[in-house]
Amino acid sequence: MKLKNVAACALVALCAAAPAAQAQVKLDGKPKIAFLFLGTATDGGWSQSQNAARLALAKAYGQKIPYVDNVPEQTAKVEQEIDLFLNHGANIIIAGSYGYSDAFAAEAKAHPNDVFVNMAGISSTPNLESFYGKTFEGWYLAGMAAGYATKSKSLGMIEGFPIPDVLWDVNAFALGAQAANPGTVVHVAFVNSWSDPVKEAQISAAMIQQGADVIATDMDSPAALVVAEKAGKYSVGYQVDMAKSAPNGILTSVEFHWEKRLIPMVAEIEKGSWKSGGTPLYGIKEGVVDDATFQHIPADDIAKILAVRQEMIDGKFSPWTGPIADQSGKVQEPAGQTISEDDLWNMNYLVANVKGSMK
Amino acid sequence: MIATLLAAWAATIPAFAAPFLLATVGLIINERAGVMNLGAEGIMAIAAVVSVLISLDGGGVGVALLGGVAAGLVLTAVFAVLAVLLRVDQVLAGLVTFALGIGISGYVGDGYDNQTIPGLSALPTSLFGWMPKTLAGVLDQDVLTYVAFGIAVLVWYIIEHTDLGLRLRAVGEDAPAADAAGVNVALYRLGAVLAGGVLCAVAGAHLSLVGSHLWVDGMVAGRGWIAVAMVTLARWNALRAIAAALLFGAIQALVPQLLSSGLNVPVYFIEMSPYLATLAYLLLAGMFANGADAQPVDLGRPYLREERR
Numbered sequence: 001m002k003l004k005n006v007a008a009c010a011l012v013a014l015c016a017a018a019p020a021a022q023a024q025v026k027l028d029g030k031p032k033i034a035f036l037f038l039g040t041a042t043d044g045g046w047s048q049s050q051n052a053a054r055l056a057l058a059k060a061y062g063q064k065i066p067y068v069d070n071v072p073e074q075t076a077k078v079e080q081e082i083d084l085f086l087n088h089g090a091n092i093i094i095a096g097s098y099g100y101s102d103a104f105a106a107e108a109k110a111h112p113n114d115v116f117v118n119m120a121g122i123s124s125t126p127n128l129e130s131f132y133g134k135t136f137e138g139w140y141l142a143g144m145a146a147g148y149a150t151k152s153k154s155l156g157m158i159e160g161f162p163i164p165d166v167l168w169d170v171n172a173f174a175l176g177a178q179a180a181n182p183g184t185v186v187h188v189a190f191v192n193s194w195s196d197p198v199k200e201a202q203i204s205a206a207m208i209q210q211g212a213d214v215i216a217t218d219m220d221s222p223a224a225l226v227v228a229e230k231a232g233k234y235s236v237g238y239q240v241d242m243a244k245s246a247p248n249g250i251l252t253s254v255e256f257h258w259e260k261r262l263i264p265m266v267a268e269i270e271k272g273s274w275k276s277g278g279t280p281l282y283g284i285k286e287g288v289v290d291d292a293t294f295q296h297i298p299a300d301d302i303a304k305i306l307a308v309r310q311e312m313i314d315g316k317f318s319p320w321t322g323p324i325a326d327q328s329g330k331v332q333e334p335a336g337q338t339i340s341e342d343d344l345w346n347m348n349y350l351v352a353n354v355k356g357s358m359k
Numbered sequence: 360m361i362a363t364l365l366a367a368w369a370a371t372i373p374a375f376a377a378p379f380l381l382a383t384v385g386l387i388i389n390e391r392a393g394v395m396n397l398g399a400e401g402i403m404a405i406a407a408v409v410s411v412l413i414s415l416d417g418g419g420v421g422v423a424l425l426g427g428v429a430a431g432l433v434l435t436a437v438f439a440v441l442a443v444l445l446r447v448d449q450v451l452a453g454l455v456t457f458a459l460g461i462g463i464s465g466y467v468g469d470g471y472d473n474q475t476i477p478g479l480s481a482l483p484t485s486l487f488g489w490m491p492k493t494l495a496g497v498l499d500q501d502v503l504t505y506v507a508f509g510i511a512v513l514v515w516y517i518i519e520h521t522d523l524g525l526r527l528r529a530v531g532e533d534a535p536a537a538d539a540a541g542v543n544v545a546l547y548r549l550g551a552v553l554a555g556g557v558l559c560a561v562a563g564a565h566l567s568l569v570g571s572h573l574w575v576d577g578m579v580a581g582r583g584w585i586a587v588a589m590v591t592l593a594r595w596n597a598l599r600a601i602a603a604a605l606l607f608g609a610i611q612a613l614v615p616q617l618l619s620s621g622l623n624v625p626v627y628f629i630e631m632s633p634y635l636a637t638l639a640y641l642l643l644a645g646m647f648a649n650g651a652d653a654q655p656v657d658l659g660r661p662y663l664r665e666e667r668r
Contacts, residue, residue, distance in 0.1 A: 040576075044473025156619060189618035190626070196580050197473075197571035199615070202371065206615035209367040221473045226572045230480060245475040356618060359625055 024275055025115055025127045027091050031270050033057055034085035035067035036078065036095035045220030045239045049256040050096045050119065052240075056259035057266065066090070073099025075106070082107045086114060092266065096120050096258070104128055115269050119258055122279055129276040131261060134283030135165065136172035136344075137312050138254035138291050140319040141305050142236045143176025145251040145294050146184075146214040148301040149234045150177070153184045156207030157216040158224050160194045162358035164347040169218050169254075171351045172319045173236075178353050180304075187212060188356035197223035208233055214251070217242075225250065234296065241292040253292040260287030281341055285313045320344065325352045368609075368616045370496030374569060376608025377500075377507040378403075378562040382586035383593060383600045384511045385558025390590055391518055392551030393531035393657040397453025398438050400583025401460020402556055403563030406431035408468040410564040411574035414476035423476075424503070424564050431560025432553065434460050439552040443545055446661035457583075465576045478572035479503055501569050503561070508601065510558065515597035527551060531655035534662040544662045559583070592637050594653040607633045 035054045039047035047069060058065045066088075068081050078100050082093050086107075095104070096119035108116045108128035121130030146155050157173055159166050174186040187210070189203045204215050204224035208231045215228040216236035222245035228235040229246035237243070237253030261282050268274035282288035291309075294302045311317035322333035326349035333339050339347075350358065382399050389396045410427035418426065434456060441452035479501045487495035518524040529537035530547045538544050566582070567574055589607065593600040610633045617624045 040469055040472070042470040042472065044575075187619050189615065192626075192630070193580070195575050195577065197573055197575050197578055198566055198580070201571050202375065202612070203615035203619060206367060206371060207619035209370070210363070210616075210619050212619070221571070221573060221575055222475055223571045223573055226475050226478075355620075357622075357624060357626065359627070 024272060025269065026113060026272055027115065027269060028113055029091070031061065031092050031266050032090045033061070033063070033065045033092045033094060033266065034088075034090035035065060036071045036081055036093070036097075036100070037067060037069040038071065038073070038095075038097040038099075040069045041067065043220065044222075046096070049239050050094075050258055053258035053262050054094075057262055060259075060263050061266065071095070071097075071100075073097055075103040078103035079107055086111060091115065092117070092269065094119075094262065098122065101130065104130070115274070117262065117265065124276055124278040126276055129265075130279045131277065131288070132165070132279075132281055133256055133289035134281045135254060135289050136168040136319055137283040138289045139169045139172040140176035141291050141309055141312075142216065142252050142254055143173035143178075143186075144180040144305045144308065145176075145291075145297055145301070146173070146216065146234065146236060147177035147180030148297045148305075149251055150181060150184055150214050152211045152213045153181065154211045155184060155186045155214045155216065156204065156212035157186050157188045157218065158200050158203055159188055159190045159218045161192060162190055164345050166218060167347045167350065167358075168344055170354055171324075171347070171349075173216060174351050174354045175319050175324070180301075184353065186354045188350065188354055190356075190358065191219070195220055197221040200224045201227045204228055205231075222246065237292070243292065243295075249296065251296055252294045255290055255292055257287050257290060283312065284309060285315070326350060327352060327354060364616060364620060366493040366496055368612055369493060370499070371612040371616070372605060372608045373497065373500045373504050373508070374608075375612040376604040377504040378565045378570070378582060379586055379589060379607050380511055380600060380604035381507045381562035381565060382559045382583060383589040383604060384514050384597050385555035385562070386586055386590045387555075387593065387595055387597050387600060388514060388518070388527075388551050388558070389555035390658055391531045391595055391655055392527050392548045393534060393655055393660060393662070394442055394548050394552050395449045395453060395659045396435075396438060396442070396456070396552065396555060396559075397450060397587060398434070398456025398460060399559045399562075399586050400579055400581070401457040401464075402431045402434050402559040403460075403566065403579045403583045404464035405434050405460045406560035406563030407567040407579060408464040408471075408574050411474075411476055411567045412467065412471060414478070414568070415471060415474055420477070420479045420568060423568060424561070427564035427567075428557055428560040431563060432556055434463075435553055435556025435559070438556070439549055442661070443548045443552060446663060449659050449661070461577075468574050468576060472575050473573055475573045476568075479568045503565050503569055506561070507565070511597050511601050511604075518597060528655070530662075531657055534657045534660070538662070538664060544664075548662075559586075562586070588637065591654075592640060595655065596653070606636060610636070 037047040041051040054065050071081055091114045094117045098120050100118050101121040101123040104116050104118045105123035108125040116128040118130045120132050124130055170188050177184040191199050201223040204227040214234040215224050217224040218238050222242045225235040225246040229249050234249045234251050235246045236251050241253045243250045284290055318338050320339035322337050323335040324333040326332050406427035409430035410423040413423040413426040438456040441447040442449045481499050481501050487499050526542045530544050534544045589603045593603040
């Protein structure tokens with residue numbers, strides 16, 4: 001998670017409302033895929049989760065998939081890299097960065113017979129889809145696990161910046177914990193950086209000193225989990241399975257599985273049946289977001305969590321069904337109604353059982 | 360509630376302060392000998408990454424620390440050759456060292472980001488069981504943090520109270536006079552730069568071995584630059600560096616405490632407050648001329664005997 005999310009709050013609403021493209025795209029020849037990464041392919045978080053998708057695609061389609069990493073969020077640079085790949089015969093360009101949105105839109109318009117995919121982007125054309133994960137589904141279930149695990153009814157969660165797709169993670173985590181164990185509170189701290197492991201570890205230590213017995217991180221790095229593990233507390237990881245960093249205390253990790261959407265997508269493209277979905281959100285149902293195996297809580301608690309997970313897949317349950325009140329007690333979503341995806345992108349509050357400030 | 364918050368806060372201050380203290384004391388040694396090293400951030404990064412790489416390779420904490428220091432020393436040697444022997448402009452040489460350190464650390468650390476290591480933990484709590492709880496919390500730190508404070512006192516004593524320190528200061532205050540008195544200016548500066556580099560490297564190793572237990576590109580996050588500024592705040596005195604580091608450490612340690620307490624506090628303002636405190640201190644020091652002339656006179660001035668004033 002780097003800069004891609006920083007300004008999402010401002011623009012996403014606009015582009016989510018942009019008309020989803022309908023026309024089908026015909027590739028010239030077989031799919032030839034290429035990837036761009038924001039960080040390094042082995043950064044242990046955001047780009048690594050996408051590199052895993054690249055490897056899965058390579059296996060599924062029996063082709064070598066070239067990539068270039070450390071591509072900065074500068075439109076001209078991104079366009080250059082895309083053009084290089086296109087000149088070498090690639091016809092499906094995949095990346096994952098909010099900051100690539102403009103470059104991808106421009107390139108997609110210039111090359112109508114090639115397909116572009118930008119995960120966490122906000123632009124879309126008939127041949128460009130920018131999808132993101134319903135991370136809140138994974139976080140709601142992780143919140144339930146934390147709720148079952150906690151004895152102090154006090155959880156800690158470490159966040160980057162207070163933007164909508166981060167706030168929905170905290171809020172879903174808190175709502176899940178509340179559902180599993182009424183009266184549980186989530187202390188949230190914003191690091192104001194996507195990566196400052198020293199600070200993340202220090203915040204984790206402070207939260208534990210003040211009574212939190214589950215530490216969840218919404219960051220690239222497992223630094224906060226290492227502290228929790230040493231203190232004998234529970235933890236929740238993010239982006240990739242972080243169990244290696246906290247084998248004795250980790251409850252689960254909210255993981256991305258980009259390949260779960262990308263592999264069927266390329267199949268549809270090959271068949272000629274694919275249409276850009278615009279800027280959709282894919283969740284546990286599609287497999288794009290999921291929790292790593294739940295552990296360190298009783299089996300019947302895990303069964304309850306998996307039952308909710310199944311309801312999410314069946315479309316019978318949403319974390320965003322009211323009543324949902326914010327910290328000030330104001331009702332943000334009345335009972336019986338569910339927050340729409342468009343409204344999720346405008347989320348600017350913390351729910352009632354979250355303690356901490358966005359300012 | 361407030362008492363526990365204060366106790367928890369006090370307990371985290373030393374570990375926050377230690378990397379700042381180590382780097383600041385290192386830079387004080389440099390600057391008292393008349394050499395300004397702006398490469399601290401890069402040296403810290405190299406030491407932080409190499410310590411993690413050795414740990415990931417199965418090396419113990421001691422080996423990891425030594426390896427990190429050795430790597431930092433190699434980079435410092437580059438700076439020393441440029442700034443002391445070749446007499447390149449010290450600001451430029453420092454910036455080159457900074458860029459080299461950041462670049463090389465990112466390069467060698469590529470592929471090892473976010474992989475956790477055992478690192479160095481605080482001393483066993485049982486050692487402090489007989490003390491009042493708050494005091495035990497403050498004293499229950501890792502060994503490296505103790506070393507940091509010990510080194511600061513030691514360096515202060517050496518600089519201010521030994522012949523070695525007198526010669527070092529002479530080189531920084533008036534290199535031609537020191538030379539005339541028979542002090543080998545280049546040798547003293549070389550030694551000071553290398554010794555300072557070692558301390559900056561220990562500071563970097565503290566960040567990864569104690570602070571984060573892992574490496575991420577860019578994780579030094581400006582702490583080396585803060586150390587450069589803290590030299591001025593400490594008025595080039597290693598004892599005052601302890602106070603300065605504790606001030607920064609205290610305020611930085613307060614942020615996670617307040618964030619995790621769930622109190623509604625203006626975080627951005629608190630994070631800004633160490634810099635406001637520095638500004639206020641410098642203003643006051645300037646107004647009352649209190650140690651305002653503490654800066655070594657020959658700081659940043661390369662010395663060549665043939666160009667003696």
